[in-house]
Amino acid sequence: MTAPPYDPAADGGLQEQFVEQWRDSAYGCFSSGHKFCREVCPVMQVTRNENHTPTAFHANIVAMEQGNLTVADVADDYVHCTQCGACELRCPNTLFTGDFYRNRTQTVKVVKAMRALAIQSGIEQPNWKRWVEATIDAKSEPVLDVPVSQENVARWSEGLGLPIGGETILFVDCEAAFYRTSVSRSTAQLLQMAGVEFGLMREQWCCGGPAAEMGYTDAARQLADHNVADWRSYGAKRIITLDPHDYISFTEDYVEYFGPDYEFEIVHITELVAELIRDGALTLTQPIERVVTYHDPCRLNKRKGIHASPREILRAIPGLEFRDVDHVTQWSYCSGGGGGLPIEKPEITAEISRRRLARAKELEVDTLVSACVWSERPLAAAGDEQGIDVRDLMELVAESAGLDPRGVHGAAGPQQEVPA
């Protein structure tokens, strides 16, 4: 229950350095104390345990500075976070001092840093440990019950005739490459249809984002080094991501790793497809007779401010009745699928998704559309319970463009329905 007092000699001063780095920003929260973050936090809405609040995540650092807590006392609490970023947005310090002081409350970074400190201090979460070990082993995340493998990382694209390399690369996230291949096939065929020239990587490894989110910084860096070397080997300039988590990795983590030499333009697929529709390169003609609402993926909406382009795309699909919930209301929504939560605390993820679907049900829709493949697994499970179909935005766009992308939506394994 209680860890022994902190001894800097025992960990080479790791915790001391951590506190030194994060103390002042922790005081920004501690001394504000408003706790406006609490009720928007998707985890806190489920657990109702103050240990899991962003406020506690900052206060713990002050308590560590005072010699009251050690990383061993708090490590488990920091597992309870999807890194959705709602708390940062809802913080009055961010809302009203952001421009002038260049201030944004940095809870996500604090959570990642505390998780890394825990690992460096020998405190590991068993399922995360297994997950990252398997990722390093297979170079992709173990998203399936059957083994994923490097030989199969591009099998989702069989029959599409996609080249390798080039100036523009489509990076297909692990979940979309193996588990929900209908998303990757839809995306690739839409780009082909619109005349976008792009290729696949010679050897695509996991982006490393999940490992970084869990605190395995070395593993994350190893994966990132490979991917950037792959891109550079054929002179890639632009990377298209279909997964918001990859988008965060490539626009935030990689920028930190590679500094000013990091030369790639990173594009998220919803921004690109909205533009292609706007420019007439993609024409959506097939009516989709569905009543839908849109789930703002946290990493697009809360972390990156991307909420207009998915809505623009949905409004361009004929036949669709779109019942929208504004993106600010959705600050407090989440699927629970991020930050490693479903790997360590699947019951919390399931409940977060269940509540998200219940909100969709109140709108009397038949479909919940997301633009994050990682959200779609827990959301779809909850959707099955509540009789609401969960689809990816690209799947609907492909259908409306008259494409038949095939692939699977997750259930039966990776390749069965892909044409030979």
Next chain:
Amino acid sequence: MNTFVAIGDTVVDELRAILGDEGVLIGKAARYNRTRVPAPFPVHRWAEYVPDLVVLPRTAEQVSEVVKLANRERIPVVPRAGGTGLNDGALPLKRGIVVDIKRMNQIKEVDLVDRTVTVGPGINMLKLNEELRKHNVMFPDDPASYPCSLVGGRIGTSGWSLIGGRYGHTRDLVISFQIVLPTGEIIEVGDGGGRKIRKSSSGFQLKHLFMGHQGTLGIVTEATLELVPRPEMEFAAFFHYPSYTAAWESTGALAKSGLASLGGVVLFDEYKLRYLRRDDEAYIPRPDHVRAVVATALYGTRDEVEPAARRIMRIGRESGGTYLGDEISSGDWASRHDRYATPLHGRLDTGEVVPMSWHCEDASINYSQLPAVMEKWHAITARYAEKTGILDDWGMFAYTNGAYKPWGDYLTEIDIGIWEQKLSDDNWPDWVACKREIAQVALDHGGSITACHGATREGDAELIPVEMGGGFDVMLKIKAALDPNNIMNPGKYELDRAYGLDEKVFR
């Protein structure tokens, strides 16, 4: 002196039997994070106020069993709702068991016929109103902490609402509630009986006894609340003035307009304007002749608000105000919960920016006394800011304080930034003395030392007997009768005197 026993393993086992394993938290992080609230806190003495354990009940019966056990074993019990209080009612001064009621956040019944909603005390008002919106009704308790405070804490502190001039304050909006007494009995209190009855002459008015008890008389486990129609229209108007005096005179004229849709009137003093102008995002225009601001807001049906808005605009202008414009008025009113106190605006005398905690010292002051109190409070703050080097005057607000009749007295507050990292045994007594002098001014001017925060701790608490007079002896008798073993939130409000104890806290 500590008259309480340490908690042994057998008690922990009993608690687990009552609450389940996941309802009893004994880890250090759980306990440290339930030790403080936003009120300034001697961070260097954090370890002295950590509870022995935390329980997370889901039902009134569980709360009752916990309290009975604590009463039997003489263990202090401190209820905790949102932990957002500004007078640390939820701080466990004598350790013991913190009863964290956040899991009791269910909406149990929405009654659209008799216009009530019955909830657990762990629900937040914003979240509640998100659910009520679909019925076109709302629970209009709207404090600055609207996005985070919980109904249980609103009852515990007898809260004040920004729009109380139209809709009433917490005591007016909570029709009845269920409370677990310090000996474990579960009772219902209202004006009289009848869970949904707003007005009664039966018996004593027990709702009011337990309203604002700061956790010293029990733990609220359910509340039946008022539902009002969602307003068709909201209209906010902000005016500026060349001086505090001009703004104060206009405040009086606006507040006694007699408009039933008037939610409230807010007076910003000159210090507050200077504080808000410390960054580029402040909305107050720069010309020096803008020295004070008055805000008003109207709520109701379109048929009420449209003509009332014309009247308010006329009164504002005729009483010397200049309208600040639609964008500032509606935008600033919309951000009223977030705007006014941010640690990043903290400044030392040298101009250096340091992370300061917001402390808000409140009082109820009659309209006639506002200018005098304002001058004295700023003088006190300036004296202690100079002496300690860790305080910063962030200015004052005066808000109309009456329910339904927004005139006569004002929730008056001075916001003070405190550099909490620098609190020490040397300067903590100065801070307490500063608070005490501020509170004494309120009494000297015929006011009450707190309008909505409570006054549980040293710096305020010792003046409660002065303010209450003979009423304080009645408080001691009630406390001793209801809580024979002094287990409910001991050390607060000088109520230890009921047991012959005279221990000061935070000396």
